Amino acid sequence: MRQAGRYLPEYRALRAEKGGFLDLVNDSEAAAEVTMQPLRRFGFDGAILFSDILMIPAAMGQSLSFGAGEGPALAPALVDAALASLVPVAARLDPVYATVRRVAAALAPETTFLGFAGSPWTVATYMVAGQGSRDQAETRRLAYRDPIVFGEIIEAISRLTIEYLVGQIEAGVEAVQLFDSWSGSLSPQQFEQWVIAPTARIAAAVHARAPGVPVIGFPKGAGAKLADYARQTGVDAVGLDETIDPVWANAALPDDMPVQGNLDPLALISGGDVLDAAVDSVCAAFPERPHVFNLGHGILQDTPIAHVEAAVARVRMTGR
Numbered sequence: 001m002r003q004a005g006r007y008l009p010e011y012r013a014l015r016a017e018k019g020g021f022l023d024l025v026n027d028s029e030a031a032a033e034v035t036m037q038p039l040r041r042f043g044f045d046g047a048i049l050f051s052d053i054l055m056i057p058a059a060m061g062q063s064l065s066f067g068a069g070e071g072p073a074l075a076p077a078l079v080d081a082a083l084a085s086l087v088p089v090a091a092r093l094d095p096v097y098a099t100v101r102r103v104a105a106a107l108a109p110e111t112t113f114l115g116f117a118g119s120p121w122t123v124a125t126y127m128v129a130g131q132g133s134r135d136q137a138e139t140r141r142l143a144y145r146d147p148i149v150f151g152e153i154i155e156a157i158s159r160l161t162i163e164y165l166v167g168q169i170e171a172g173v174e175a176v177q178l179f180d181s182w183s184g185s186l187s188p189q190q191f192e193q194w195v196i197a198p199t200a201r202i203a204a205a206v207h208a209r210a211p212g213v214p215v216i217g218f219p220k221g222a223g224a225k226l227a228d229y230a231r232q233t234g235v236d237a238v239g240l241d242e243t244i245d246p247v248w249a250n251a252a253l254p255d256d257m258p259v260q261g262n263l264d265p266l267a268l269i270s271g272g273d274v275l276d277a278a279v280d281s282v283c284a285a286f287p288e289r290p291h292v293f294n295l296g297h298g299i300l301q302d303t304p305i306a307h308v309e310a311a312v313a314r315v316r317m318t319g320r
Contacts, residue, residue, distance in 0.1 A: 006301035007301050008041070020066060025055070025095070028095050032099050035050040042312050046292075048114050049168070055164075056117060060086055061086030062074040073130060079130070083153055101171045114174070119178045119198070119199060120161065121186070128150075135185060147193075161178075161202055162205040166205075176206065177216040178215065180219040182220070183195045196232050196233055199219075200233045203217070203233055203234040215235050217233055217235035217237070217239065220297065226253070227253060237290075237292070240262035246262055246281070259290070259292070261295070263279060268299070268303055268311060271307040275314070283318045
């Protein structure tokens with residue numbers, strides 16, 4: 001997850017050259033280079049598109065910016081403005097498709113290429129509040145106070161997300177992932193309404209328009225709700241965050257469902273015996289189930305490169 005990042009000196013050099021984060025994302029040549037950098041260092045089995053989940057609200061008409069040392073800012077925030085006031089700018093997604101085409105042309109045939117989008121709930125939390133938040137309170141309040149208005153926001157995000165994922169597939173990705181980074185903030189009823197239901201609509205539409213292309217769902221923080229998510233959304237595989245017991249997941253999820261995850265990013269930073277034990281524990285939990293070894297969330301900027309190399313070697317010793 002998030003293979004590119006500030007832990008790689010080559011990324012930092014390119015970022016310094018290009019300036020702001022969005023300048024890097026929207027420069028398809030540079031974004032393709034960032035996508036390829038981890039493959040050159042570590043020989044991973046798959047490439048993950050370098051982009052951002054907030055390209056969707058940008059294409060829906062919100063202005064998007066990243067201040068130095070700050071998180072994203074979107075305007076107007078939908079807590080104060082109507083969805084109908086936004087003027088869509090579909091061309092804002094074109095650089096992403098151009099990046100996909102560049103990477104697809106450069107990848108070796110044996111290297112899988114994964115695209116992604118944010119799931120509607122997580123994207124909506126930024127669109128409503130205009131920024132990230134710890135508990136997504138403003139968005140949750142809107143969803144309780146006016147479920148019709150909030151449902152329209154979710155539906156609009158879902159429609160564009162379908163087009164976005166299909167566009168990535170047509171440009172060359174071989175699988176797509178839906179990141180629901182803030183799904184853990186929801187009650188069971190809201191999780192059903194705002195995570196499971198829209199994810200099911202997106203997965204069904206992508207499967208209909210791109211048969212055979214896997215859709216991976218990653219509802220971070222879902223906990224025990226992950227079992228219902230796996231059975232009800234129609235996704236082909238699920239990502240496990242680092243808080244999920246992999247032994248529980250192996251027992252609770254559908255027998256034939258592949259999983260992705262779930263090494264703790266902090267275990268990767270720790271290295272040594274801690275890292276070896278964590279890698280072994282994750283691999284041992286899925287003796288029969290298809291398993292894509294991965295982190296339980298994004299790689300952190302202070303991750304030592306030698307620890308990534310050690311983790312890759314350890315996984316490959318298991319035969320995965």
